Amino acid sequence: MARLTLKNVFKRYRNKKNEAADYAVNDFSLSCDDGEFVGILGPSGCGKTTTLRMVAGLEEITRGDIYIGDTLINNLHPKDRNIGLAFEDYALYPPLNVYENIAFNLSAKGVAREEIDRRVREIAPLMKVDDLLEMKPAGLSGGQKQRVNIARALVRNPLVLLLDEPLSHLDGKMRQILRTEIKRIHNKIKCTTVLVTHDQLEAMSLADRIAIMNDGKLQQFGTPLEVYDNPVNVFVAGFIGEPPMNLMKVSILEESGKLFFLFPKKGIRVAVPSRYRSALRSGMEVTLGVRPTDIFISSDDGTGSEVTVDVFENLGDEKRISIDVGEEDFLTLMTEDERRYKKGEKIHLRFHEEKTHIFDPETGDRIQA
């Protein structure tokens, strides 16, 4: 087990004409502590798998350094990097049975037969594949294949365990089971682990810290709570959370000494939280971000903003109300009270002051209070 450090890593692919294309990974730095579980989260094509493959040694590093512990691994052969990689599509060896698949790495290293046997029999029950050792990969279900895949990565006692979208090919139920399982195993062996995923739920539930990537660049690196509560820019704000954060273009309006967010097309106004007073001036345009769970329906005491319900959805334990504020998307809020709202009904809204974010509409960066 060891720290994993990436320092200003770049990756650029060359296209067919040998011209340099855009950077697939652009100035990416990350530091995972010993035994930490880090998730790299981002939409497809953001460079997260490329990053992982550079750590594994399957992709060349265009520029930058990667360390495991204190060892620079840039030029080490994949097999000498002391990493375990669980591939996305399992990549088990079809001609070999499960036992041989798990043992394959050890036998390549020339580990003694008894030792191999001991290690395989130790890791197999941990991954719950001890009943499958005689079977060929073709006879296994997706979940079983992934267990074998992870067992194969773990059997070599890696310093760093890399998981490439381990749950993306599994169906809903199995995904949940294996997610819990991965958490359990990590708690048990405390191996430094990097998980690559496009599923925020996976990253939020498994990782100690999450690195969010977009367009090859690191957007934010922090605990799940940090990235959820304090997104540094519009991308992170919109990417994390389900249903997604409301992100709306608004202008600032000053009236009798008070600042308001104004939805220009419908003329709806919402009071600006007092902490933003110094940062905002009348006439500015900003992107307003507020999660559906942070908008409340208030009684009509004059402080809330009056709006009209456009869609009311009852999803059982939660209710969603959508309001047309004249923008592309509806403003969505969630409520748990038992009341049923009707289309056209007038309600009054109040935003959770602490959790109302504003972003620069040009750069997308968050404007600090």
Added chain:
Amino acid sequence: MKNSPMEALARNSMLILWTIFALFPLFWMLVISFKSDAQMFNTTFVFDPTLENYQEVLIKTDYFKYFLDNIIVSGGAVIVSILVGVPAAYSLARFNFRGKEDLAFTILSFKFAPEILVVLPLFLIYQKIGLYDTYIGLIWVYQLITLPLLVWVLRGYFEDISVEVEQAAQLDGYKWYQIFFRILLPLVKPGLVASALLAFIFAWNSFTFPLLLSGFKIMPVTVASLRYIASDTVHYGQMAVAAVVTATPEVILAILIQKHLVRGLSFGAVKG
């Protein structure tokens, strides 16, 4: 599928008809190989069987030499095709290089040209460079028959194997040749067996190339069968014997590999 008695009857009778159509020539060949020249044209199924033709062909002529020639050139052609074709198929499946599809198509196009068309220029070239009537010359020209089949079948097999399997083995610390022999080869084996045997049969049956590109030193049985057409008469019985013996290895091979043949040419290497 529903299986009403009428349907089953219809299906089976069609199959039986087809079987008769396909097997009757073989059967007829076998029958006339036991007939003497005297009874050749005045009997059909009732005649005095004789082994005279077999004696004539197998003992009194160099038939076994021709047979051996056929084994050498066909077997040699298939071995060369495997040595060249497996790496070729692998690189066509794995690597992206300029003109890749053109190259693949060129290999396939070897099979398009009618043999009789290409054999004349080849004849002249072979005469000039001394490949005429040599084993190497025939094995080389047989690549036109055997290589495209092997390359195209195996390319599909290699494409079906996920690159990640190879990368996993690389991470596990295996050298490329170990990966190739321990992981890839077992996966493409069904396709390799099927296409190699099919290629062998095609090479074995080849007639135009050996007829024109070899002379008296090397003569595969297909060409040698012509020798039973004498100037005055055609020894149908002896030709039939030559044909029966020639076809025997193919029939045995075909029966042995029947399962591989259908599976190997229709299935991919890695399923779901």
